[in-house]
Amino acid sequence: MEHIVIIGNGISGVTTARHIRKLSDKKITIVSAEADYFFSRTALMYVYMGHMKFEHTQPYENWFWEKNRIDLKKGFVKSIDTETKKLLFAEGDSLKYDKLVIATGSKPNKFGWPGQDLDGVMGMYHKQDLENLERYAPNNKICKRAVIVGGGLIGIELAEMLNSRNIPVTFLVRENSFWNGVLPEGESEMINRHIKNHHIDLRLGNNLKEIVSDENGKVKSIIIQETGEEIPCNVVGLTAGVSPNIDFIKDSNIEIGRGVKVNQFLETNIPDIYAIGDCAEQHESIGQRRPIEAVWYTGRMMGETLAQTICGNRIEYKPGHWFNSAKFLDIEYQTYGWVFSKPREHEAHFHWKHEDNTKCITVCYNTIDNTFLGINTFGIRMRHDIFDKWLTEKRDVDYIMEHLTEANFDPEFYKTFETEILLAYKKTLQTV
Amino acid sequence: MSNKINHSMSLAKPDAQDISKKQKIALAIGIIGLFILVLALFNTNFPNKSVFLTLALGLISVGTIVYSRDAYLTKLEGIKNDGVWFKSISSRGTWGWIIGVILTAFYIVLYFFPTLLGQGVDGAPNTGLISLFDPLSKLLSGRPASQWFVYGTLYTVAIIIFGYKFILKYRHNKYQQLRTVSVMFFQLGFAFLIPEFMYVMNSDLPYYDLKNMWPLNYYNFDQYRIDSFINNGTIGMALLVFGVLSIFVVSPYLTYKYGKRWYCSWVCGCGGLAETAGDSFRQLSSKKMSAWKLERWLIHTVLVFSVVMTTGVIYTYLGYDPSKYWLTKGLFLILVAIFLTVVFVLVMIFKRNELGKDARYGAIGFFIAILLLITMHFTGTIDEVFLIKSGTLRSAYGLYIGSIFSGVIGTGFYPILGNRAWCRFGCPMASILGFQQRLFSKFRITTNGGQCISCGNCSNSCEMGIDVRAYAQKGENIVRSSCVGCGVCSAVCPRGVLKLENDSMEGRINPTEILLGNDVDLMDLVNKK
Ligand SMILES: Cc1cc2nc3c(=O)[nH]c(=O)nc-3n(C[C@H](O)[C@H](O)[C@H](O)COP(=O)(O)OP(=O)(O)OC[C@H]3O[C@@H](n4cnc5c(N)ncnc54)[C@H](O)[C@@H]3O)c2cc1C
């Protein structure tokens, strides 16, 4: 029986395994050094906040794996011997494979800051990071202040986590407005205000210079590049993005760039070895997507696709329309299609913001033929299937604005804003 | 869910640390109110009962209100679940167990030893706790209080003050607010005040909570009730007709349009208490597959039991002679059997595919019921079912299901089993409504394409123990007979994946292999198979 070995029990690896099982009888082994069972990385924050216990982040009960004949092996892969098709573990043992899937995810970026390896400095990616945080920041007596470096999605989640335990947070963001490399100005500014309303000390346009140690090798304070200000703190969270977790591959003959290089079939340069999820890097980006897509959904989609290929139906990874979502403290965010932070050539944005400062939308469209290109919504839920359909049908933006109500996905009895939005939209058209 | 002891075992930590000074004061006020009730329980003779009763209920209410305002209004609107799994009371810690034991003890005394609460027997005046409530009862209906009046009052107060707390907790969520106002209204009006007033108007009418329908009030068709309905002219007959109509017309229609939530989380008193006072315990319900299996067996057994028991009870007091009254014992049994068969056949013809595995349970239940009915008929001359008198069956049901299951375990075990253990495992009404919801209803929870991140917030806060995530992460709508439509899963989802809605029956149940957002050709290939 063909033996499929998957390194990484995250969403990508697990989705692949599940679908291979549906399609075939192959022997499947999932290897991970992080946790015994698959858990949802995106839910780590809720464990620290006490909304859930760690076991609740596991989407499948423990019997699921045996019942579906998916073997789980805990161990850290030290190297891959592609000649003999063998994995070598740090623990000293080895495992033979017929086909290998690399789904090792990401690791937090560290940019060589002085003091970045001190006690009390941590990323927020792995289960071990959570345990670290629990140790160094159990409450506001032991952690009197935390500093977060890097204003992205994980940074703001970490801020929310610490906030839930009343630990004062200073949030250093390199950009002059939160996540404005991705979000258009109006949205980004709304989030700035929302962060401050939560009593988080948001420092825009501030970089970390160094982390200062106390006499025991523990964090004592940080120093800001721009102002030289020293901020005393007990914990530093490094959340300046992630990069593929592939150090152990460097010595093999698998081709890597920033991530493991793959073609559109998710195949590496070595036959029978594939890479998916956060750690895979496309030779050429697909559409307007980035060559490395470090999000949950793409990991899952690559897994769904690769299972077909492994089971004999070789198909390309051809994701549909882009979508994503996140939550900034209390404000939910969804996006469908493409809305860039600044309109590109032949693009325009229509922006509407509710006066209460917690809801807004931005619609992006083509200025030549008026095609709708994408939408960002904050504080209003929208229907994925409707936008997916509209994007496929290449509807024009007027149609979208007229029919926005159909796409609303807010709970029943919620106040709706579509009429207000439509009015605002018509008004801007007249002034243009 | 394991109930591994967590780090919040110690009594003072971290609950006491977490709450503000104002919350501590509020807690103290509430406890003083409770203390008055406890004193009354131990037969303290209060000089002016109405003043002390008002004081007790007032302090409890003020304490809860001040506490909730400080807990929620000092923060921005949003999901307020911080620390629920750290707090000892809401994570099966020491406090959880203590409260569980106190509540359970209270229910046992209430149901089986009312004299301990001070219930006067054989016309003797009440003493103790019950006598404290005499002034209120006299005010409303002119008669002294009973253990049920005390219970009803406390129950109503709990729904109202904790309902208020719940409304503040979800002050950004209109759905949650409206349904909470609705259960508060139905409890105060229909369950508490109207029956008292009805008694004033006509003291021969049995206590009738209009919103409480069979089989939840399994006793509705007992002979003494039917007799007093019939003997009370138009009002009595109207009530009886209403009772029957609500089973066969009102409830099926509303469930078809809105799902069982119209009852379970907008009207029902058991649901009302669970959603308000029980809200802090919703995460404790078990999401294991094994719990779901147990649920299906238990709840359907209770349903069969209640159908057979009610049929037996009615059968007992019907006559043999069609010339006296058209509905005779024999005819009645035949009608029940025909009704059950029609329902069963219709379901098998139209809904076989959707039922899948559940069909087995349905069929087994149906055949057991029919078998029992036939047995009843042939042994009918002695009014017995399997040699047990229907009367005995009726009291057994009243004791084990009506009291022990719904009260002692259902509510007493809130802090251990979660707030809807009765609704989930025992309520025959929920089982009928659920059956219909699964098969003939427009209601579903729509899953928003591929947006789920499998975080598990939805499953965690589902009080009915539904593993919502298992559906959402497959892009599949949630159509489950047990879902009471509380909408909390939708509220807590951080990615806006879930929406409760009523839409056409077409495509309501939509299992998918590959989620929206991936390659269209692949989706076609795999999903259309
Ligand atoms: C806090 C947080 C919040 C997030 N929120 C969102 C969100 O809301 N939406 C979204 O789309 N995305 C979100 N993401 C990103 C998303 O979680 C990732 O894109 C996704 O988990 C990647 O899945 P994966 O399967 O590729 O890798 P991973 O989940 O990282 O799994 C890889 C596994 O492989 C193991 N591994 C690595 N190397 C080895 C080795 N040599 N030997 C053995 N095991 C190894 C790792 O320990 C890990 O367990 C979030 C990420 C974080 C950290």
Ligand code: SF4
């Ligand atoms: S599935 Fe959702 S709406 Fe239904 S009972 Fe559970 S939490 Fe409530």
Ligand code: SF4
């Ligand atoms: S439906 Fe929402 S709450 Fe439930 S697992 Fe998915 S993202 Fe989380």
